[in-house]
Amino acid sequence: MLELRFIRENIELVKEKTARRGQDTAKLDDFIETDQRRLSILTEVEGLKNRRNKVSKEVSLLKQGSGQDAARAESLIVEMRDTNQRIKELDAELNLIEQGLQTLVMSIPNLCDDSVPVGQNDSDNVEVWVWGERPVFSFTPKPHWEIGEQLGILDFDRATKLAGTRFALLKGFASRLERALINFMLDLHTQRHGYTEVLPPFLANTASLTATGQLPKFADDLFKISDWDLYLIPTAEVPVTNIHREETLDERDLPLCYVAYTPCFRSEAGSYGRDTRGLIRQHQFDKVELVKFSTPETSMEELEKLLTDAEEVLQLLGLPYRVVTLCSGDLGFSSTKTYDIEVWLPGQDTYREISSCSNFLDFQARRGSIRYRPEGQKKSRLVHTLNGSGLAVGRTLLAILENYQQEDGSVALPEILKPYFENRF
RNA sequence: GGAGGAGUGCCGGAGCGGUUGAACGGGACGGUCUCGAAAACCGUUGUGGGGGAAACUCCACCCAGGGUUCGAAUCCCUGCUCCUCCGCCA
Numbered sequence: 383m384l385e386l387r388f389i390r391e392n393i394e395l396v397k398e399k400t401a402r403r404g405q406d407t408a409k410l411d412d413f414i415e416t417d418q419r420r421l422s423i424l425t426e427v428e429g430l431k432n433r434r435n436k437v438s439k440e441v442s443l444l445k446q447g448s449g450q451d452a453a454r455a456e457s458l459i460v461e462m463r464d465t466n467q468r469i470k471e472l473d474a475e476l477n478l479i480e481q482g483l484q485t486l487v488m489s490i491p492n493l494c495d496d497s498v499p500v501g502q503n504d505s506d507n508v509e510v511w512v513w514g515e516r517p518v519f520s521f522t523p524k525p526h527w528e529i530g531e532q533l534g535i536l537d538f539d540r541a542t543k544l545a546g547t548r549f550a551l552l553k554g555f556a557s558r559l560e561r562a563l564i565n566f567m568l569d570l571h572t573q574r575h576g577y578t579e580v581l582p583p584f585l586a587n588t589a590s591l592t593a594t595g596q597l598p599k600f601a602d603d604l605f606k607i608s609d610w611d612l613y614l615i616p617t618a619e620v621p622v623t624n625i626h627r628e629e630t631l632d633e634r635d636l637p638l639c640y641v642a643y644t645p646c647f648r649s650e651a652g653s654y655g656r657d658t659r660g661l662i663r664q665h666q667f668d669k670v671e672l673v674k675f676s677t678p679e680t681s682m683e684e685l686e687k688l689l690t691d692a693e694e695v696l697q698l699l700g701l702p703y704r705v706v707t708l709c710s711g712d713l714g715f716s717s718t719k720t721y722d723i724e725v726w727l728p729g730q731d732t733y734r735e736i737s738s739c740s741n742f743l744d745f746q747a748r749r750g751s752i753r754y755r756p757e758g759q760k761k762s763r764l765v766h767t768l769n770g771s772g773l774a775v776g777r778t779l780l781a782i783l784e785n786y787q788q789e790d791g792s793v794a795l796p797e798i799l800k801p802y803f804e805n806r807f
Numbered sequence: 808g809g810a811g812g813a814g815u816g817c818c819g820g821a822g823c824g825g826u827u828g829a830a831c832g833g834g835a836c837g838g839u840c841u842c843g844a845a846a847a848c849c850g851u852u853g854u855g856g857g858g859g860a861a862a863c864u865c866c867a868c869c870c871a872g873g874g875u876u877c878g879a880a881u882c883c884c885u886g887c888u889c890c891u892c893c894g895c896c897a
Contacts, residue, residue, distance in 0.1 A: 386856090424857060428866045435866090438878040442825040455877085462877040630817095630853095751854090762854085 383749045384490055386483070390417055399493040402500055404711040409486055416486075420479045427472040430465055437462055488592075489599055492745040494710045495719040501709025507722070508709065513693070514702030516726055521789050525729035526780040527660035529787055530556060536661070547658070548650060548665040555793075556779065560668060562802035563775050564643050567670040567695055571772055575691045577641035577672060582621035584644055585612045590624040593750030595716035595742075602651045605665075614647035618671035619769045626675060627750040631765060633757045637676040637684055641772065644669065661780045662734065668775035674768040675752065678744065681766035682719075685741040689721050692737045692772040699796045701781050702726040704733055718743045721770075725777065729784040736777045739770030 389396050393414055397407045437458050444455040499508045517523075530536025535556035541549040552560055571577040588611055591597040596604060596616060605614040615621055622642050631638065646669050657663035672691060676684045689705065696703045708720040717740035724733035744764035747753070753762040786794040795803065 421857075424866085428857065431866060434877075439826055441877055445825080459877040466877080753854095 383487055383745060384493070385748065386417070386487065389413065389487065389490070396490065396493070400491060402494060402710040403491055403713060404502055405491060410490070413483075413486065416479060416483055420476065420483060423472055423476045423479070427469055427476060430469050430472070434462060434465055434469070437465075485598075488749075491713075491715045492718050492742065494713055494717075495741075497707075498713060498719050499707060499709045500711075502711040503709075504712045506709040507706040507712055510705040510707055510721070512702075512704040513697065514700070514726070516702050517728060517785050519728065519787075519789075523728040523784060523787060525660060526727075526783040529729070529783045529791070529793065530660075530780075532791055533793070538660075545665075548663065550661055550664060550776075558803070559782065559795075559799075560775055560779055562799050563778050564668060564670060565802055566799060567772060567775070568641060568643055570695060570698070571641040571670070571672060571691060575639075575641075575694075577639040577691075580622060580625070580640050580642045582615075582618060582625070582642055582644065584615055584621075584647075586615050586620045586624065587611050587613075590620055590627065590750075593627055593752075594620050594623050594746050595714075595749065596620065599715065603649055605647050605649055615644060616648045617646050617769075618642040618644040618669060619673060622671065622673040623746055623752075623767055623769065624750060626752050626765075629752060630762050631675065631752070631754040633677065633754050636754060636765070637674050637680065640673045642671050642673070643775075644671070661776045664776060667777075670772050670775060672739075672770050672772040675754075675765045676768065677754065677756075678763070678766050681741050681743065681768060684766075685719065685721070685739060685768055688768055688770045689723070689739045692723055692739055692770050695773050695778070696723065696725060696736070698798045699778070699782065700798075701778075701785055701796075703736070714738075714740060716740075716742050716745050718745070723773070725781045727781060727784050729787070734777065734781075735774075736781065737771040737773045740768060742767045742769075 384396065390413075393410065397410050400407050400410065441455050441458055444452070444458075499506065501507065527536060527538070531538070533555065535552065535554050537551040537553060541551040544551065568579055572579050585607065588597060591604070591613055604616055607613065621644070622640050625640070626638070645666055647666050650663060650665060653663060661667075672688055674684050674688060693703070693705070703723050703725045706722050706724060708714075708717075708722060713720055720738055720740040722735050723737040723739070725736040726732075727734050743766050746767045747764040752765050752767065754765050755762045782796060783793055786796065788794060
């Protein structure tokens with residue numbers, strides 16, 4: 383969410399940046415008018431309330447007197463009945479306008495950073511760098527679903543029986559590998575990158591999802607629990623960022639860095655027919671997520687570090703990847719700048735997203751009222767929030783299947799994971 | 808699920824319906840004192856919104872949302888959260 387006053391004073395900039403994302407700016411056109419209307423009513427109603435407060439005090443004093451005073455009090459009380467009627471009307475109108483304004487403001491995306499390339503969609507994303515050597519095979523590499531089904535470790539048919547399409551049943555080595563990857567990632571980020579591990583609830587309420595930006599606009603992407611104010615989390619970003627909602631942090635504690643493993647649940651509405659095979663796009667997947675709270679001055683630096691921390695997972699696993707900067711049209715709603723890490727998948731002869739690292743500036747912090755008190759100052763400021771996958775576990779697993787596949791149909795294990803199999807693999 | 812109790816500022820804890828944004832205590836911060844520190848003393852200590860160049864000023868907020876009233880932290884409804892007891896349960 384952007385600050386109301388900021389929008390008022392920078393309406394052209396907001397329009398231009400929203401347009402850069404390829405979003406319709408028509409709704410912004412009547413912002414100024416609505417906002418002015420709001421301010422004029424506000425001024426009037428506050429004046430009346432001021433009068434009411436003063437009269438109340440006067441009545442209070444008059445009531446202690448008698449005779450003439452009592453008569454004077456009576457006439458003031460009568461006057462206030464009318465004033466109150468007017469206040470009620472104005473308040474009601476103000477409420478209506480503010481609701482509309484609120485809905486509008488909540489649906490304005492964050493301003494994209496000036497370093498973000500302008501573009502329409504993912505084909506305009508800009509490659510930043512490429513890491514690793516693509517494996518060379520003496521045979522035609524297979525996609526992971528073929529490898530997994532042949533080894534009997536990925537069972538999509540039975541998963542469909544259990545829950546429907548876009549679910550997977552992992553068995554034996556695959557489930558063991560999934561668990562090993564989670565532990566490996568958590569160990570790396572806690573022991574070498576200094577993150578604090580948390581295990582949050584896997585369901586979140588409306589307030590939490592609103593703070594991080596999934597609601598109100600993207601309700602269709604979520605699984606809602608019927609009869610409860612609860613949704614399955616689409617990412618650990620939601621519960622972890624909300625840890626400090628409505629709190630004022632101490633500058634000494636910043637940046638706060640958390641890492642969390644959670645399953646993630648997404649309805650994938652509107653993606654019918656895309657990535658229907660394999661583990662790429664599931665309703666449920668595991669992810670290890672990195673979340674940071676930083677000062678405004680350091681957030682861009684922290685984004686670079688976050689990216690490096692995520693990249694190291696792939697480097698240690700020996701999986702080739704590239705980093706791209708998302709263009710304005712592909713940028714998420716709440717983000718000002720996002721790097722995607724895309725892992726190489728030889729079975730599909732393509733790069734696929736495996737991590738997304740974003741800086742949200744104070745966009746989420748304002749929605750969730752997450753502040754910090756600068757050292758030695760009394761006024762608090764909004765923090766900056768960031769997050770990134772470190773990494774999407776299911777996609778890491780399938781990347782290992784494809785990159786480490788052998789001619790005999792088996793799959794080798796990355797060296798770094800051997801301790802997680804008691805070196806008995 | 809049933810029966811009770813409670814929700815006030817950073818914390819503890821007051822608060823007859825009327826100068827209460829909120830006593831008192833503690834903490835924190837600034838200052839005086841000191842070679843330093845402690846103690847003591849003085850002061851400061853919320854958020855959002857409006858106006859103003861600024862000083863400053865106005866409005867709202869005592870869990871949330873409604874209501875009664877000229878006036879509500881104080882009264883009435885509804886919801887939420889927490890605590891205690893019973894039941895059930897990993």
